[in-house]
Amino acid sequence: MQKLQLVNPTAVSLPAVVIVLFIVTTPYRRSFFDAYSPGAFVSIPSGSRHPPATNSAPALARVPQECDIFRGEWVPDDGGALPYYTNLSCPVIQEHQNCMKYGRPDLGFLRWRWRPAGCELPRFDAAGFLDVMRDRSMAFVGDSLARNHMQSLICLLTKVEYPKDISTTQNQEFRTLHYASHNFTVSVFWSPFLVKANLSNADHGSGRLWNLYLDEPDEAWLPFVSGSDYVVISAANWFTRPSLFYESGRVVACHYCLVPGVPDLTLRHSLRVAFRTALRAVTSLPGFNGTAIVRTVSPTSHFEGGEWDKGGDCRRTRPYASNETSIAGLDLDFYTAQVEEFVTAESAVREMGSGARVMLMDTTAAMLLRPDGHPSRYGHWAHENVTLYNDCVHWCLPGPIDVWNEMLLQMLLA
Ligand SMILES: *[C@@H]1O[C@H](CO)[C@@H](O)[C@H](O)[C@H]1NC(C)=O
Ligand SMILES: *[C@@H]1O[C@H](CO)[C@@H](O)[C@H](O)[C@H]1NC(C)=O
Ligand SMILES: *[C@@H]1O[C@H](CO)[C@@H](O)[C@H](O)[C@H]1NC(C)=O
Ligand SMILES: *[C@@H]1O[C@H](CO)[C@@H](O)[C@H](O)[C@H]1NC(C)=O
Ligand SMILES: *[C@@H]1O[C@H](CO)[C@@H](O)[C@H](O)[C@H]1NC(C)=O
Ligand SMILES: *[C@@H]1O[C@H](CO)[C@@H](O)[C@H](O)[C@H]1NC(C)=O
DSSP, X not given: OGGXXXXXXXXXXXXXXXXXXXHHHSOOOOOHHHHOOOOSOOXXXXXXXXXXXXXXXXXXXXXXXXXXXXXXXXXXXXXXXXXXXXXXXXXXXXXXXXXXXXXXXXXXXXXXXXXXXTSOOOOOOHHHHHHHTTTOEEEEEESXXXXXXXXXXXXXXXXXXXXXXXXXXXXXTEEEEEETTTTEEEEEEEOTTSEEEEEEXXXXXXXXXXXXXXXXXXXXXXXXXXXOSEEEEOOXXXXXXXXXXXXXXXXXXXXXXXXXXXXXXXXXXXXXXXXXXXXXXXXXXXXXXSEEEEEOOOOSOOOBSSOTTTTOBOOOOSOOOGGGOOOOHHHHHHHHHHHHHHHHHHHHHHHHTXXXXXXXXXXXXXXXXXXXXXXXXXXXXXXXXXXXXXXXXXXXXXXXXXXXXXXXXXXXXX
């Protein structure tokens, strides 16, 4: 899979001038995330059914050390394995990702499994995952795709246990759940830019601008993860919004701000610096000896037949083979920046010699092949009087995103 390999940094910076010119002369295109507000975290119903906790410690299947679980193909799941969960067994499926409820007719998208090139990826083992995470904690930081990921994990774990909501805030975007039988704590922190950000009141002709303080980590999550064993960091889509970039408290550049005298360095710059800042901040938290996990971009390119707000949709019912598509455009640029910032953070951590670690959760290649796994129009009723676009960004639950947790479990075991 050469196309997903690290791009030489100089090869990236050369076309930057061309990109700047292109952006400035192209009208700003709103992003899917501007219009789509997928709603708050679904709360766990109190008194929900509690499946029996299993106490047997199963032998956990693990992939050989040399197997790259992130490169492979989707193959038919002809073993006839049932979905791990349904919208009945999992009470936290986000309404807009509850594809079964909203009548998605072709459930064939559930009958594929990810097969890495050099090994088989074991099915998710809920009891095994909880055993590995006994007395540990994991935090998910990012946007609605971080939440999508966390909800997939909770659904997968319903096989063993329903967690208790122990959040200390009413804010539904900051949830903390506890698995009593294993003392495993999982949290989600809403921080779509990872760094400090707020929406300014100023409208410079391209809408209200976001102020992104690129060198200041977002205090909405940073202090809360200092004791976490794992912090899964992701972000991408929100960087498409017109924004001003601050460093040392001063405006230094922007993305599509159209402010005279402010250079447009594009969202490629803001995404990269935000990851750099976030990774540096987590790994240098005093006493932090957990693992920061960089989850790479979930493709934004699955709309077909038009852009997201021009009738674009994702109606495929089969995955691609890896030779039928390739990563390009913004997905490639985001992916490249994330991998490069991971590499930088990894060597910084090694030099520091602290207890912190960084790992790359390289899900992009697998997800690029799953245009069939999004809610599309099955995230709401057809007759509903709401403006919801076809969703080709989030993932149905159950659905291909469950593989992220199969991969995550193997990373924990590595
Ligand atoms: C679950 O999906 C079925 C269709 O498969 C639907 O009839 C039902 O209303 C859904 N239930 C919930 C709780 O989402
Ligand atoms: C539960 O796990 C946390 C770490 O996540 C630890 O600090 C705490 O002592 C554990 N509690 C018990 C009762 O073992
Ligand atoms: C955004 O945050 C900065 C720094 O805290 C503050 O100076 C500014 O007033 C805020 N802007 C808005 C619109 O809240
Ligand atoms: C690292 O974490 C473990 C618990 O997970 C703790 O016992 C140990 O003291 C920590 N080490 C440092 C250097 O903070
Ligand atoms: C992709 O590879 C398969 C074999 O693995 C081959 O049968 C198929 O024709 C190839 N498709 C394209 C578009 O190259
Ligand atoms: C949809 O809602 C809007 C505003 O709430 C209302 O004006 C419109 O009549 C509604 N349309 C239908 C078909 O119900």
